Amino acid sequence: MKGEYGDEDPLRIKKWFKRSYSVLITIVLFFLLFLYPAWIYVIDWFQYIMVNGLSSADFSFIKALSFILVLISANISYMVLSKNVSLSRTIEKQDIELQMNDKKFRKFIDDIPNVAIQGFDIHLIVHYWNSASEKMYGYSKEEAIGQKITDLIVPIDNGKELSEMINSAMTDPKFERFNETTFVTKGKRSIPVLSSYSNVLLPGTQLSIFSMEIDLTERKMMEEELIISKDMAEASNIAISKFLANVSHELRTPLNSIIGFSDLLANGYAGHLDEKQGKYAENISASGKHLLSLINDILDLSKAEVGKMELHCEKVNLRLLLLEITESMNISASRKGITITTMIQPDVGIVEADTGKLKQILYNLVGNAIKFSNENGAITIKSRMDQGSLEIEVEYSGIGIKEEDMDKLFKPFSQINSFSQKQYVGTGLGLSLVKKLVEVHGGKTWVRSEYGKFSIFGFSIPLERIE
Structure with a gap:
């Protein structure tokens, strides 16, 4: 029955008898409250019969007293035995739980994939060997347990290191060690491993050391492949650099001659040309200049790709550069009725930059804007300094760019399918070169556009403002 306030055990009787000393104290209190007065009476009675002898009533009293003492003794014995049995059952239950937890833990570490775990004592005798160790090293549990770890997987060369480690484990209760080493399989194959050691003092046994290893064979192979790939890439870069140097000379020299002589012909320095001949000469010059510009773009892009492009920084007046x-x-x-305006913030002044490459970036962006702007449209060049970086955006009204075509921008030789190839002639190198030139400066590029309305191409370059 519950108490007044809903408590099933208001006097805490159950809680009291769960304590180890409760039986003893209860017996003492019972003796003091009930048995002590009776005991005094018994002593007085013994003194009486010693003087006067026993009567028939005394024999009846002795029988009753004996019966009471037997009952009290039985009750006390029952209470003590019940407590001992309860304690024994608790201990047995805890022991079973510990055994189950131990089995679960052993099964857990035994089933860990790709992590070999061994346990051995200070004499190097193996007492634990999980399934991953069987798979990694080729020894079964039956073969490994009871053997020396040095006779199984630890090479002779590592024996001294292992002995030093055991000495450290015996003196340092928080001993841990990690290192890369080489172990040997049953088939005498060496495998690189990342090993971890820690010491554990098991109950009733000497100090034990547990070792865990991860096979690094695949990682080492990948590292070797990366080194080979890096060497090949560096060799390829050197070859490309040499090729570009030769191509640059071999292509530019004849092109400059073609452009120069066609200009002479077009300007009449080699004699009078009629209108048709003059137009042919101008076409030769224009085509030569276009081809030279394309070659220069390819060479610059290739240099940037192989990391051979260098910056030659100098003082640059950004206001004058943008006006130029x-x-x-x-x-x-x-020619298309397009107006170009600039919006230059007051904080834009003189900075330290590579003038040639900065011009190349701007010429490409503005030229791109002119190509894709509508007739009688407008181009706005915005410039400002923001936390040590120069930010420039070229905004123009035009055909815009579809969302699905955004990923194609800034890629070499990539053109957007929505553009009419006949109307917009180009190689697809301009924006990719802009991106590379900006990245060489440690900057970034971006684009915002709404198809059929406008586009904004921008970039930021970290520059040190001087004035």
């Missing part, structure tokens, strides 16, 4: 770009591009923009 605007004026030089206005000629080609005016």
